[in-house]
Amino acid sequence: GQNIDQPTEMTATEGAIVQINCTYQTSGFNGLFWYQQHAGEAPTFLSYNVLDGLEEKGRFSSFLSRSKGYSYLLLKELQMKDSASYLCAALDSNYQLIWGAGTKLIIKP
Amino acid sequence: DADVTQTPRNRITKTGKRIMLECSQTKGHDRMYWYRQDPGLGLRLIYYSFDVKDINKGEISDGYSVSRQAQAKFSLSLESAIPNQTALYFCATSDQTGDVETQYFGPGTRLLVL
Numbered sequence: 407g408q409n410i411d412q413p414t415e416m417t418a419t420e421g422a423i424v425q426i427n428c429t430y431q432t433s434g435f436n437g438l439f440w441y442q443q444h445a446g447e448a449p450t451f452l453s454y455n456v457l458d459g460l461e462e463k464g465r466f467s468s469f470l471s472r473s474k475g476y477s478y479l480l481l482k483e484l485q486m487k488d489s490a491s492y493l494c495a496a497l498d499s500n501y502q503l504i505w506g507a508g509t510k511l512i513i514k515p
Numbered sequence: 516d517a518d519v520t521q522t523p524r525n526r527i528t529k530t531g532k533r534i535m536l537e538c539s540q541t542k543g544h545d546r547m548y549w550y551r552q553d554p555g556l557g558l559r560l561i562y563y564s565f566d567v568k569d570i571n572k573g574e575i576s577d578g579y580s581v582s583r584q585a586q587a588k589f590s591l592s593l594e595s596a597i598p599n600q601t602a603l604y605f606c607a608t609s610d611q612t613g614d615v616e617t618q619y620f621g622p623g624t625r626l627l628v629l
Contacts, residue, residue: 410557437615448519448605448620449558493557502573503618505557 408432410506412494417512418484426479426492426509434499438470438477441493443508449493452479481511489513518542519621521606527627528596536591536624538606546609547589548618549573549581551602558605564589596628 409431418424430438437456441449455461455470455477467480479492491508498504519540528534538547549561560573562581570581578600580592593600606621 414555439617446623448622449618450620451617454615454617495558497616501616502560503558505559507555507557 408496408498408504410494410496410504412492412506412509414507415510415512417514418481420484420486420513420515422484423480423482424484424511426481426494426511428477428479428494428506430475430477430494430496430504430506432496432498432504435472436497436499436501438468439493439495439497439503440466440468440477440479441495443491443493445490452492484513486513486515519606519608519619521604521621521624523624524622525625527629529629530597532596534593534596534626536593536604536606536626538589538591538621540587540606540608540619540621542608542610542619543586544608544610544619545586546616547583548607548609549579549589549591550605550607551575551600552605552623553602561591561604593626593628596626598628601626601628 412428440452443449453468460469465482470477491510493508494506495503522537545566548563550558559575564583582590604624607618609618
């Protein structure tokens with residue numbers, strides 16, 4: 407079966423760095439997405455990786471290892487507004503997105 | 516104005532009632548999707564449409580139907596609502612830029628079935 411695993415909840419301190427991990431098992435693979443979702447709001451696109459390596463975009467970076475079926479989202483210089491859920495999603499061989507349940511990130515002052 | 520809109524934003528209905536959730540987009544995208552989101556679960560795909568004449572079942576289509584009235588409109592119907600269809604429903608559109616197909620979500624519809 408197809409499966410996405412990510413931690414349910416994480417806590418971090420304002421100004422610090424946090425890494426949110428995601429492992430995936432899909433039938434075929436055409437890329438890995440990260441979305442941010444604030445409580446009660448729609449998910450919004452953060453990043454896309456299809457090749458191995460690190461993609462940096464401001465305070466957010468995303469890493470992919472296709473051989474390990476593994477990705478992480480790295481958030482630097484955490485701000486209170488980063489408190490949200492972070493959704494990992496893998497694109498399978500049929501170009502369907504398989505979604506993880508999301509990681510709720512709590513930022514403390 | 517929002518690019519992807521959903522109506523209603525909140526809805527309470529009773530078991531057995533037929534209801535329709537509507538989605539409109541001004542992004543000009545051909546591809547549209549309906550998802551449901553439940554606490555502790557990932558987004559689950561109900562139906563998707565790649566153009567006006569194309570409708571496809573997703574992971575959990577039982578109990579739902581859709582209509583793609585135009586490129587900009589994609590509606591989801593619950594023919595006979597049941598309590599386990601209580602969820603947050605999202606409509607999404609997508610386009611392809613290079614190798615990336617990014618989905619854009621509407622604000623969601625909270626549905627409670629009593």
